[in-house]
Structure formats: C-alpha cells, structure tokens
Amino acid sequence: MTEMLTVVTHPLVQHKLSIMRDKDTSTSKFRQLLREISMLLAYEVTRDLPMTTVTIDTPLCPMDAPMLEGRKLALVSILRAGNxxxxxxLELIPAARVGFVGLYRDPETLQPVEYYCKLPPDLDQRWTIVVDPMLATGNSSAAAVDLLxxxxxxxxxxxxxxxxPEGVQRMHEAHPDxxxxxxxxxxxxxxxxxxVPGLGDAGDRMFGTK
Structure with a gap:
C-alpha cells in the first residue's frame, strides 16, 4: 500500500498546512493557503507524466526540447471542497480539461450519494487527477473513481x-492502481x-459555512 501513497514533506507544504489546521485561521487565509498548497502538491502529482521530444527554434539555434506527450491532463474536482x-x-496547467463530481456523505451511513457528474471527453487518452482536500472514510473518493x-x-x-489511514486503506482496496x-x-x-487531528470540515472553512 505504501508504494501507492506519497506524503509530500516539503517544508513549505508542512508550514502552510500547520497554519490551515489552526482553528483561528480566517476563511480568506484558509482559501489562499489551500490554493498555494495545491500548486506545490501538483508538482509532485505530475512528476511522472509522459514526455516526448519536439524540435523548436530558440533565439540561438534549433534544439530537441522535452514536451508533455499526448492529450493534456484532465482534472476532476469532487464538489464542493475539491474546487x-x-x-x-489550473494556475500551473491552464490547458487542462476540468470535470466535476458531486457527492455528499450521508450523515447516518457515511456512504456517498451522487447528485452531479460532468466529465471531459476522451478520458481514456488523458491522465486524470482527482482532487478533494480530505480523504477520510474513502467512500466518496472510491465512488468518484468508480465513475471515472x-x-x-x-x-x-x-x-x-x-x-x-482508513481512507487510504479503503481506496487501496477499491482501486489499488x-x-x-x-x-x-x-x-x-x-x-x-x-x-483527527485534521483541520475540521474543509468545505466549511473554505467557504465560511457551518
């Protein structure tokens, strides 16, 4: 299981995350930090994207330059906090296609209930990154991957x-790939x-709701 889990320990990521965990951090600051951390995490997520070589002309000479291969990425946000x-x-990869999966967790059963799904075409030809701030029970995340x-x-x-750990285990069992x-x-x-210790409800803290 551990080979399919990467914890990004970069000092900037950990510093920003600690501020987000603080219950006194404001909604606006929380949103700003979440956006900043997502850029840093995206660097790790995209590390193994397939590359190809194309010939370009620099101001000095032609060269064979590395470029992303094939169709661009698809990003899929699990609503609402995934946004x-x-x-x-998107600041790093503005050409990515974007999809949305709407799921809410039944408070009694903790099981996901789908209410919206809109995905980009040609997912079989794209690397797809699913984003959601919290991997808790793993039920909603596993359900979203099922849809994809x-x-x-x-x-x-x-x-x-x-x-x-419970969410990681659930995802590993449902989608080991x-x-x-x-x-x-x-x-x-x-x-x-x-x-736990967590940071509370990410959606509520991001949007200032209860």
Whole structure:
C-alpha cells in the first residue's frame, strides 16, 4: 500500500498546512493557503507524466526540447471542497480539461450519494487527477473513481490535503492502481468520520459555512 501513497514533506507544504489546521485561521487565509498548497502538491502529482521530444527554434539555434506527450491532463474536482485545490493546479496547467463530481456523505451511513457528474471527453487518452482536500472514510473518493473508470479513465491519480489511514486503506482496496498524493497522513477518524487531528470540515472553512 505504501508504494501507492506519497506524503509530500516539503517544508513549505508542512508550514502552510500547520497554519490551515489552526482553528483561528480566517476563511480568506484558509482559501489562499489551500490554493498555494495545491500548486506545490501538483508538482509532485505530475512528476511522472509522459514526455516526448519536439524540435523548436530558440533565439540561438534549433534544439530537441522535452514536451508533455499526448492529450493534456484532465482534472476532476469532487464538489464542493475539491474546487479549492482545483484553482491552484489550473494556475500551473491552464490547458487542462476540468470535470466535476458531486457527492455528499450521508450523515447516518457515511456512504456517498451522487447528485452531479460532468466529465471531459476522451478520458481514456488523458491522465486524470482527482482532487478533494480530505480523504477520510474513502467512500466518496472510491465512488468518484468508480465513475471515472466507467467513463473510460485509465491513468488516475488522487490528490488530497489530508488523509486518514482508513481512507487510504479503503481506496487501496477499491482501486489499488490509483496513486494517492497528500500533504499529511493523520492519526485516525473520529466517530463522526472526521480526520483527527485534521483541520475540521474543509468545505466549511473554505467557504465560511457551518
């Protein structure tokens, strides 16, 4: 399982995450930090994208230059909190296609309920990065990947801000081919399915709702 999980320990990521965990951090600051961290995590997520070589002319001479191979990336946000990570990645990869999966967690069963799904075409020809700040129970994330695979996606990566061991295990069991990149692997889930120590509800903190 560990080979499919990458925890990004870069000092800037960890510093920004610590500020986000603080309950006194404002909504605006939380949003700003989430966007900044998403850019840093995106660097790790895209490390193994396939490359090719094309001939270009520099001001001095022609050269064979490395470029991304094939169709560009597809980014899929799990609504609503996933949009906070989406903004930062799009600053780095503005040509990426974007999709959205709407899932909410039933408070009684903790199981995901789908209410929206809009995905880019040709997912079978794209690397697909799924984004959601919290990998808690893993049920919603696994369900979102189910939808992507049904739509043809083959190369899927999952990027989150925080993960719980229970969520990582659930994703590994459901989708052992999906690599997870996160800024932290926290201790456990509490009785309400929240990550501990965590940072609370990422959507509420990002949008200022309760």
């Amino acid at each position: 906070g990570l989406l903004d930062g990645i 695979k049904k739509a043809g996606a083959k190369n899927i990566l999952f990027m989150c801000l925080l993960a719980a 999906v690599r997870i990149v996160t800024a932290a692997l926290d201790s456990h889930l509490n009785d309400h399915g929240y990550i």
